[in-house]
Amino acid sequence: MSEEKDCGGGDALSNGIKKHRTSLPSPMFSRNDFSIWSILRKCIGMELSKITMPVIFNEPLSFLQRLTEYMEHTYLIHKASSLSDPVERMQCVAAFAVSAVASQWERTGKPFNPLLGETYELVRDDLGFRLISEQVSHHPPISAFHAEGLNNDFIFHGSIYPKLKFWGKSVEAEPKGTITLELLEHNEAYTWTNPTCCVHNIIVGKLWIEQYGNVEIINHKTGDKCVLNFKPCGLFGKELHKVEGYIQDKSKKKLCALYGKWTECLYSVDPATFDAYKKNDKKNTEEKKNSKQMSTSEESDEMPMPDSESVFIIPGSVLLWRIAPRPPNSAQVRLGLLAVASLSVFSTVALFPGTCRVSPGSMETDQASEEKKRLEEKQRAARKNRSKSEEDWKTRWFHQGPNPYNGAQDWIYSGSYWDRNYFNLPDIY
Numbered sequence: 001m002s003e004e005k006d007c008g009g010g011d012a013l014s015n016g017i018k019k020h021r022t023s024l025p026s027p028m029f030s031r032n033d034f035s036i037w038s039i040l041r042k043c044i045g046m047e048l049s050k051i052t053m054p055v056i057f058n059e060p061l062s063f064l065q066r067l068t069e070y071m072e073h074t075y076l077i078h079k080a081s082s083l084s085d086p087v088e089r090m091q092c093v094a095a096f097a098v099s100a101v102a103s104q105w106e107r108t109g110k111p112f113n114p115l116l117g118e119t120y121e122l123v124r125d126d127l128g129f130r131l132i133s134e135q136v137s138h139h140p141p142i143s144a145f146h147a148e149g150l151n152n153d154f155i156f157h158g159s160i161y162p163k164l165k166f167w168g169k170s171v172e173a174e175p176k177g178t179i180t181l182e183l184l185e186h187n188e189a190y191t192w193t194n195p196t197c198c199v200h201n202i203i204v205g206k207l208w209i210e211q212y213g214n215v216e217i218i219n220h221k222t223g224d225k226c227v228l229n230f231k232p233c234g235l236f237g238k239e240l241h242k243v244e245g246y247i248q249d250k251s252k253k254k255l256c257a258l259y260g261k262w263t264e265c266l267y268s269v270d271p272a273t274f275d276a277y278k279k280n281d282k283k284n285t286e287e288k289k290n291s292k293q294m295s296t297s298e299e300s301d302e303m304p305m306p307d308s309e310s311v312f313i314i315p316g317s318v319l320l321w322r323i324a325p326r327p328p329n330s331a332q333v334r335l336g337l338l339a340v341a342s343l344s345v346f347s348t349v350a351l352f353p354g355t356c357r358v359s360p361g362s363m364e365t366d367q368a369s370e371e372k373k374r375l376e377e378k379q380r381a382a383r384k385n386r387s388k389s390e391e392d393w394k395t396r397w398f399h400q401g402p403n404p405y406n407g408a409q410d411w412i413y414s415g416s417y418w419d420r421n422y423f424n425l426p427d428i429y
Contacts (some may be wrong), residue, residue, distance in 0.1 A: 064120035095321035146413035223250030
């Protein structure tokens with residue numbers, strides 16, 4: 001494969017990438033002329049992992065590449081490692097957990113389903129980490145990843161099983177699977193699960209995304225917890241994108257309050273100050289409701305407009321995180337800098353042969369559809385042959401087992417990937 005031309009700056013990296021892309025050459029295809037209803041109308045309430053979607057609804061990257069976007073704000077992990085106060089470390093970890101889902105803002109396209117055995121690696125000297133991910137199961141679809149700091153300061157790993165359901169007007173993605181962050185210098189481990197993501201107006205209207213649900217981050221060494229509530233938008237959109245919660249010790253004493261928007265920023269403040277603000281805000285909200293004529297009609301599916309696009313900063317607050325700006329063309333492609341950089345063309349040197357190099361989405365639509373069909377048929381044939389011979393698929397870089405900190409079912413990195421000693425390679429392409 002030829003090297004990429006004019007992809008925008010950056011030095012050579014150890015995984016063969018010559019430069020990091022900073023923008024895409026063209027905007028994404030418009031999905032306005034395509035009807036998804038003809039595909040989904042028979043799937044209400046069903047699990048969607050087995051539904052074949054037209055390529056037009058895909059982003060130009062696989063789900064394994066999407067996982068690397070957790071690392072967009074890796075500096076928060078490095079900062080946490082440098083802090084001596086466990087509460088301040090938890091603040092940084094909480095900010096990192098929120099930032100990890102921020103890339104989903106306005107991302108209404110679907111990443112390509114990875115092939116069973118497909119891998120993806122990313123080494124970023126500038127951000128101080130390297131990551132390997134593998135598609136360890138096809139039904140159900142499970143992706144495992146393992147990232148480590150280049151200075152041996154952290155390990156970040158997990159397995160994601162995005163359980164998708166269609167509810168008539170929306171698609172809900174419940175991200176089953178445990179995420180673990182280990183701060184090696186402090187001998188600390190934190191675990192959590194991402195919030196639920198919902199894409200509205202699948203059939204008619206403008207697509208929009210919200211995240212909701214509680215995220216509980218546990219420090220397994222100190223017993224401290226951070227409980228964050230990703231709020232659903234509410235009737236008038238007042239809660240759209242909002243996230244708030246508390247850091248508490250093992251006796252449930254509130255040590256710190258956190259608030260902000262997962263699309264924008266996260267702040268910390270004294271819990272007493274935050275509670276006083278919330279009490280006053282609730283009073284003002286009730287007065288507004290009483291002054292409005294409440295509608296008894298069904299709630300609109302149109303994207304609600306929040307009271308303000310920015311977060312009201314409570315006096316005495318400290319900024320923990322602000323979202324990184326998106327690259328040029330972001331209004332069309334909706335991808336962050338790390339996602340755009342991951343689409344750089346790889347050199348074939350040193351990469352594991354099962355690594356996804358160029359996703360079908362980077363081709364012309366007709367070519368992409370044909371390539372997607374070819375890969376799916378080859379995958380089905382391989383699965384049929386295995387069933388005939390009663391041969392089980394063996395994962396290469398991860399093995400199934402309990403999470404060492406909370407005991408949940410997980411996929412653990414087996415090691416040796418970066419030794420580059422590859423043999424008995426699967427023919428998945």
